[in-house]
Structure formats: structure tokens, C-alpha cells
Amino acid sequence: MRRREFLQKSALVIVGTAVSTAPAARAATGGEQWPAPLKTLSPAQARTLLKMARQIYPHPGLDDACYMTTVLDLDSEAAVSPETAKLLSDGIAQLHSSGSGRFDDLSAEQQTAVLVKIQSGSFFQKVRSVEVVSLYNNHEVWKRFDYRGASYPFGGYIHHGFNDLNWLPDPPDAASPKG
Amino acid sequence: MAHLDLNDDSAVVIVGSGAGGGTLANSLCQHGLKVVLLEAGQRQSPATFHNDEWRAFNQLAWLDKRTTSGSWRVARDFPNLPAWTCKTVGGTTVHWAGASLRFADYEFKTKTYYSKISGANLLDWPLALKELEPYYSKAENRMGVTRTNDIAGLPGNNNFKVMYYGATRAGYKTVHTGRMAINPQPRDGRGGCMQLGFCFQGCKSGAKWSTLYTEIPRAEATGRLDLRTGAMALQVVHDRQGRASAVLYADAAGRHHLQKARIVCLAGNSIETPRLLLNSASSMFRHGLANSSGQVGRNYMRHTTGSVYAIFKKPVHMYRGTVMAGIILDEARLDSGRGFVGGFEMETISLGLPFMASFLNPGAWGRDYTRRLEQYPNMAGMWIVGEDMPQESNRVTLNTGVKDQFGLPVPNVHCDDHPNDVAMRNYAYKRGAAVYKAAGAVETIEVPPYPSTHNLGTCRMSEKPGDGVCNKWGQSHDIKNLFISDGSQFTTSGGENPTLTIVALALRQGDYIASQCAQRNL
Numbered sequence: 001m002r003r004r005e006f007l008q009k010s011a012l013v014i015v016g017t018a019v020s021t022a023p024a025a026r027a028a029t030g031g032e033q034w035p036a037p038l039k040t041l042s043p044a045q046a047r048t049l050l051k052m053a054r055q056i057y058p059h060p061g062l063d064d065a066c067y068m069t070t071v072l073d074l075d076s077e078a079a080v081s082p083e084t085a086k087l088l089s090d091g092i093a094q095l096h097s098s099g100s101g102r103f104d105d106l107s108a109e110q111q112t113a114v115l116v117k118i119q120s121g122s123f124f125q126k127v128r129s130v131e132v133v134s135l136y137n138n139h140e141v142w143k144r145f146d147y148r149g150a151s152y153p154f155g156g157y158i159h160h161g162f163n164d165l166n167w168l169p170d171p172p173d174a175a176s177p178k179g
Numbered sequence: 180m181a182h183l184d185l186n187d188d189s190a191v192v193i194v195g196s197g198a199g200g201g202t203l204a205n206s207l208c209q210h211g212l213k214v215v216l217l218e219a220g221q222r223q224s225p226a227t228f229h230n231d232e233w234r235a236f237n238q239l240a241w242l243d244k245r246t247t248s249g250s251w252r253v254a255r256d257f258p259n260l261p262a263w264t265c266k267t268v269g270g271t272t273v274h275w276a277g278a279s280l281r282f283a284d285y286e287f288k289t290k291t292y293y294s295k296i297s298g299a300n301l302l303d304w305p306l307a308l309k310e311l312e313p314y315y316s317k318a319e320n321r322m323g324v325t326r327t328n329d330i331a332g333l334p335g336n337n338n339f340k341v342m343y344y345g346a347t348r349a350g351y352k353t354v355h356t357g358r359m360a361i362n363p364q365p366r367d368g369r370g371g372c373m374q375l376g377f378c379f380q381g382c383k384s385g386a387k388w389s390t391l392y393t394e395i396p397r398a399e400a401t402g403r404l405d406l407r408t409g410a411m412a413l414q415v416v417h418d419r420q421g422r423a424s425a426v427l428y429a430d431a432a433g434r435h436h437l438q439k440a441r442i443v444c445l446a447g448n449s450i451e452t453p454r455l456l457l458n459s460a461s462s463m464f465r466h467g468l469a470n471s472s473g474q475v476g477r478n479y480m481r482h483t484t485g486s487v488y489a490i491f492k493k494p495v496h497m498y499r500g501t502v503m504a505g506i507i508l509d510e511a512r513l514d515s516g517r518g519f520v521g522g523f524e525m526e527t528i529s530l531g532l533p534f535m536a537s538f539l540n541p542g543a544w545g546r547d548y549t550r551r552l553e554q555y556p557n558m559a560g561m562w563i564v565g566e567d568m569p570q571e572s573n574r575v576t577l578n579t580g581v582k583d584q585f586g587l588p589v590p591n592v593h594c595d596d597h598p599n600d601v602a603m604r605n606y607a608y609k610r611g612a613a614v615y616k617a618a619g620a621v622e623t624i625e626v627p628p629y630p631s632t633h634n635l636g637t638c639r640m641s642e643k644p645g646d647g648v649c650n651k652w653g654q655s656h657d658i659k660n661l662f663i664s665d666g667s668q669f670t671t672s673g674g675e676n677p678t679l680t681i682v683a684l685a686l687r688q689g690d691y692i693a694s695q696c697a698q699r700n701l
């Protein structure tokens with residue numbers, strides 16, 4: 001419990017792997033195909049959080065599936081923490097009442113304007129701090145960012161491009177021995 | 180491995196198995212002394228390390244609650260994570276990058292060399308470079324530091340190529356792949372560097388020195404080391420004469436044990452070591468053990484740091500290979516003409532995508548931020564490490580309002596940058612940006628300090644007992660058989676990454692303790 005609290009306050013939230021590799025129960029929930037069933041959030045709430053997540057760390061090239069992990073991680077936490085469940089449902093209601101209409105229906109610019117208004121609040125910080133870990137820890141996202149992660153399984157980068165940069169001259173041996 | 184009885188009062192009890200404690204344990208065992216090594220964390224091995232940033236962080240980092248105060252940005256970005264250190268056998272030498280540099284002579288004598296700096300509690304070390312040199316040599320040999328002992332430098336990776344090109348174009352002269360405690364080729368029972376790129380997560384090839392798989396197994400092989408894992412020291416206990424006599428600790432199940440001791444050595448890193456002394460207050464020592472000077476916990480230093488990342492038109496893939504793959508040494512010099520005293524180094528650094536997203540600008544969000552992150556493949560990066568000023572008010576105290584899982588007050592870390600630190604950081608940011616611009620960067624990004632990886636000075640060495648906590652052997656001024664054996668001893672921080680100096684001091688302290696025992700002074 002303490003550990004969880006600490007991690008959140010540090011904005012270093014460690015996420016469980018909400019999207020498991022086990023055959024996922026696919027629940028059709030009004031449009032989105034969630035890779036796992038929702039535990040506490042309604043489909044409408046989950047959809048709003050998904051839109052919010054897209055605006056916090058927007059990458060036009062990434063599909064919704066990459067952002068769904070964040071929503072599922074938040075949902076899992078809400079399932080075990082009534083405090084988080086309340087934070088999320090109050091926060092989602094606030095999203096809908098802070099702009100000129102339902103958050104989902106606003107333009108990207110309007111959505112961002114709503115988020116700017118609430119960015120110092122605990123709801124926004126909760127979503128952002130979960131998302132910054134879960135989104136960028138996603139191996140699909142890594143591929144898009146040309147990040148390969150662990151190299152131990154294939155023998156290290158020593159034979160896989162650790163020094164393949166060729167648009168600058170190589171440093172002399174004295175500075176960088178060939179090895 | 181030895182099993183020492185709780186009542187065996189011939190044991191040297193060491194708290195913490197990192198750079199200081201792990202090295203000292205081996206030194207004492209080689210000298211024939213019996214050692215109980217208390218380590219709060221569990222034992223891992225290269226086989227159990229995860230080459231995945233968050234997983235490794237969860238496996239290895241010190242996550243017990245801490246609090247922060249002061250104007251440093253870390254208090255805002257990471258209010259409960261002032262420091263990035265480890266809780267595992269091997270301590271932070273499991274996470275460290277391996278940069279191994281000696282202090283310069285003037286860095287032991289800053290009070291003499293630097294003009295009076297208001298607000299800085301400068302003091303000369305009671306120790307000169309000359310006295311430490313033989314131990315630096317020993318440390319470099321056992322750690323296998325490149326560019327010493329006929330060990331070649333490491334081959335530079337892409338991140339270094341960018342640094343080298345930019346640095347030499349910007350006029351720097353001393354730029355190379357560094358002095359690293361990383362084997363280019365297998366040596367001394369450790370593997371060669373495979374350029375895995377996860378130095379911060381535990382080196383799976385064992386190329387990087389860590390006490391986990393060097394000092395500690397060697398100490399175990401003597402049959403004189405009793406390493407207890409999951410053992411959190413709670414209090415140092417003293418006898419009626421005021422000598423340290425035992426250490427109270429909790430095992431992994433939370434049960435308390437009292438281990439008797441002939442000598443107690445503290446090496447819990449610069450936040451836990453003073454915390455333990457303060458938590459050991461008694462009716463005889465009301466302000467904590469070894470604290471007659473009032474300096475325990477004060478003069479906390481973390482080095483002046485920051486990072487510069489740069490975006491290029493073409494790919495760099497900085498994450499491939501050694502994290503600290505190279506260094507610029509020209510700015511590490513005695514020269515107050517730059518608007519500050521003290522020197523600094525620029526060392527390559529890389530973070531994987533997960534950490535980069537969290538650290539490039541902590542708390543930032545929105546399209547401007549993600550546009551930069553999308554340039555990840557084209558980024559190069561460097562870390563700045565320079566001397567920071569000791570200040571009495573930068574200190575570790577007990578936060579009695581917040582308790583840890585053992586019911587003890589957590590440490591609060593208070594820090595304000597000294598104007599000298601700010602001037603150095605800003606200058607270094609500019610120089611770092613100049614290096615990358617000289618290599619064609621389209622954008623450079625100044626990144627604020629991460630949670631502190633270097634933590635120093637909270638039980639400083641001093642000539643006079645009134646000025647500090649321990650003497651030049653790390654022996655506390657107040658209690659003869661109580662030693663400080665980690666980076667807390669540093670009188671001032673120097674501009675260099677601290678671990679080589681911590682190891683050299685531990686080796687020197689080991690010889691001293693052994694000779695004092697032989698002469699029956701301890």
C-alpha cells in the first residue's frame with residue numbers, strides 16, 4: 001500500500017501488464033474492441049479516458065490500441081481502490097462539464113484546452129502518470145520509435161549496430177579503440 | 180559462507196553491500212577478520228537482471244518512502260524519490276554506469292584553493308591525493324578500469340561518435356571513451372562488454388564491475404563472511420562506555436535481531452547512513468550517534484548535474500551500447516574564470532524510450548512534448564557531472580511525521596542549489612549545446628537533474644572533530660569503533676563520479692581497521 005502511494009506521488013507509476021499475452025477476452029463495448037474486459041469503468045467512461053489519453057501524449061501515428069493499455073491500467077487500479085474509482089468518475093464528469101459539450105465530441109484543440117484547465121489537479125496527474133509509463137513501455141510503441149530494447153537475447157548490440165552511424169567520421173583509435 | 184552467532188562480539192558488522200560496504204567486507208575478510216554484512220535488499224545475479232527499464236527499477240531500486248523539501252527541482256518532480264539508488268546485494272554498483280575517475284589534488288583542498296564562497300561550508304579533506312594514490316591504483320586494478328593497468332579503452336558507440344565529432348569541432352581536446360570499470364575483453368573472471376545498452380539495469384554479461392559478483396563472492400570464499408540479505412539495520416546500539424556494541428536489524432519477515440559487534444561500519448549510502456545514526460539516538464547521545472559536531476546529515480551533496488539531449492537529422496540510436504560511452508574532460512579544471520569554482524565532466528548518456536518519456540521533461544505533456552519524443556531515434560545525449568557546494572542547510576533529517584514499514588521516521592532530504600551550482604549548470608548546458616550544434620544538431624534540449632544518483636557528504640571527514648563526523652580513516656570522531664564507509668565521508672564532492680574514490684577509501688579503511696585490530700587498538 002505504502003509502496004503504491006509512494007510511486008504515485010513520484011509520478012513513477014509502475015503498471016501491471018493489463019494487456020496480458022493470454023488469449024484476451026474480447027468485449028465489444030460500443031465501438032472499441034477492448035483487449036480485456038472492463039472491471040469498473042463503463043464503456044462510455046472508458047471511451048472518454050481513451051480520448052483523454054490520446055490528447056495527453058498525442059502521436060498521430062499510433063492507433064487506439066496503444067492507448068487502451070493506459071485505460072485498462074487505470075481500470076484495474078480502480079477495481080482495487082475505491083479512492084481511484086471515485087477520482088476517475090469525478091474526473092470524467094468534470095471533463096464533460098469543463099468544455100462546450102461532451103469531452104468526446106470536442107475538437108482536439110478544445111479537448112486540449114479542457115486538459116490545460118485541469119492539468120494541476122489530481123485526476124489529470126493520475127492519468128498522465130499512469131500513461132507516461134504504460135504508453136512508452138508498450139512494445140508496439142517501441143517499434144514505431146525504432147527502439148529495440150533488450151539486446152541480450154541476440155548477443156548484444158556489439159554485432160547489431162552499436163557503432164553503425166555513418167554520417168559522421170569515425171573517431172581516431174586513440175579516442176575510440178576498435179575493440 | 181560463514182555463520183556467525185548473534186552473540187559473537189568479535190564480528191565486524193557492516194551495513195550495506197554496495198561500493199563502500201561490499202569492498203570493505205572483502206578487504207576485512209582477506210585480512211582475516213570475521214564480517215557480518217547486513218543488506219536490506221535481496222540477492223540477484225546477471226541471470227536474474229531484467230533488460231527492461233521499469234522492471235529493473237522495480238527489482239533493484241530503493242523504493243522505501245522518503246520525503247523532500249527545498250527549492251531543487253527534484254522535490255517538485257519526484258517528491259518521494261530524491262535519490263536513485265539500489266536496495267539489493269551490490270547496492271548501487273548494480274545500477275551504476277562504471278565511470279571511474281580520480282579526484283584532482285585541488286579537489287581535496289577546496290577551502291585552500293577556492294576563494295571564500297558565501298553559503299558554502301567548504302573544508303579541506305584531512306587527506307591528500309598523494310595518500311590516496313596507492314589505493315586509487317589498487318581500486319583501478321581490481322575494478323578493471325579501462326585506460327589503466329594496460330586495459331584498452333572501450334570501442335565508442337554511436338552516441339560517442341556524435342559527442343567526439345561535436346566536441347573536437349567545438350575546440351575540446353581531451354575526448355575519449357573514458358575510464359570505465361567495464362571490461363572490453365573478459366578479465367578477472369568477468370565477461371567482456373557486449374554493448375547491451377542496459378548498464379543502468381544490471382549488466383547481464385558481468386562486464387561492468389559490481390561488488391555483487393566480485394568483492395562479495397571473494398569475501399565469501401574466505402569463509403569469513405556472513406552475508407544476511409533482507410536485513411534492514413534499524414539502530415546502532417552502544418554500551419555504557421559509549422562504544423558501539425551491536426546492531427539491531429529486522430529480517431525479511433520483520434523479526435528483530437541484535438547482532439553483537441566488535442566494530443560497526445556504515446555504508447548505506449548518504450541518505451541511509453546518517454538516518455541510521457540519527458535513529459540511534461540514546462540518552463547518552465541525544466542528537467544521534469557520532470553527532471557531537473551536529474554535522475550528521477548536513478552538507479548533503481549530489482553533484483551539479485543535468486543532461487543535454489540533441490536532435491539530429493539522421494539516426495543515432497544512442498541506446499545501443501555502453502550508456503556512458505565517452506567523456507569530455509577539458510572542463511574539469513581549476514579555473515574560476517568561468518563564473519564558478521570547481522570543474523565538471525560531460526559524459527554520454529542514453530535512456531531507453533520508457534525512461535526518456537518520464538525524464539526528458541518530467542510532467543510535460545501535449546503535442547510539443549510528443550513531437551520531441553518522436554525524434555528519439557535521432558537523439559544523442561550527455562550528462563553533466565560537476566562539483567557542487569556543501570551547504571550546512573542541505574541535509575538529511577528525520578521526518579518524524581512519516582514512518583516507514585519498520586515504524587521508523589523516514590529521511591527527509593532538503594536541498595537548495597547554491598548560486599555556484601546554478602552558474603555551473605547553466606554554463607555546462609551551454610557548452611553541451613555548443614558541442615551538439617557543432618555536430619549539426621537541429622535542436623538541443625536541457626534536461627533537469629534526475630533523482631540523485633550520486634549522494635555524498637552527510638557524515639563528512641574533518642581534521643577537527645568540531646567540523647565533521649569522521650577522521651581521515653572514516654573513523655567517527657566520537658566513537659572509536661564506529662566507521663563511515665561510503666560516500667557519506669566525502670568532505671567535498673569533487674567534480675568526478677564518486678565510486679572509484681569510495682572504493683579507494685574503503686580499501687584504505689580496510690587496511691587501517693586490520694592494523695588497528697592487530698595492534699589491539701580496536
Ligand SMILES: Cc1cc2nc3c(=O)[nH]c(=O)nc-3n(C[C@H](O)[C@H](O)[C@H](O)COP(=O)(O)OP(=O)(O)OC[C@H]3O[C@@H](n4cnc5c(N)ncnc54)[C@H](O)[C@@H]3O)c2cc1C
Pocket residue numbers: 194195196197198199200217218219220263264265266267268269270271272274275276277278279379410411412413446447448449451452455503631632633634664665666667675676677678679681
Ligand atoms: C543510474 C546510476 C548510474 C551511476 N553511474 C555512476 C558512474 O558511472 N560512476 C560512478 O562513480 N558512480 C555512479 N553512480 C553512483 C554509484 O552507484 C554510487 O556512488 C555508489 O554505488 C555508492 O556507494 P555506497 O557504498 O555509498 O552506496 P550503495 O552502493 O548505494 O550501497 C548501499 C547499500 O546499503 C544498503 N542499505 C542502506 N541502508 C541500509 C540499512 N539500514 N540496512 C541494511 N542495508 C542498508 C542498500 O540496500 C544498498 O545495497 C551511479 C548511480 C546510479 C543510480
Ligand code: SF4
Pocket residue numbers: 361371372373374375376377378379381382383384385386387500501502
Ligand atoms: S553495455 Fe557493456 S557494461 Fe553496459 S550492460 Fe552492456 S555489457 Fe554491461
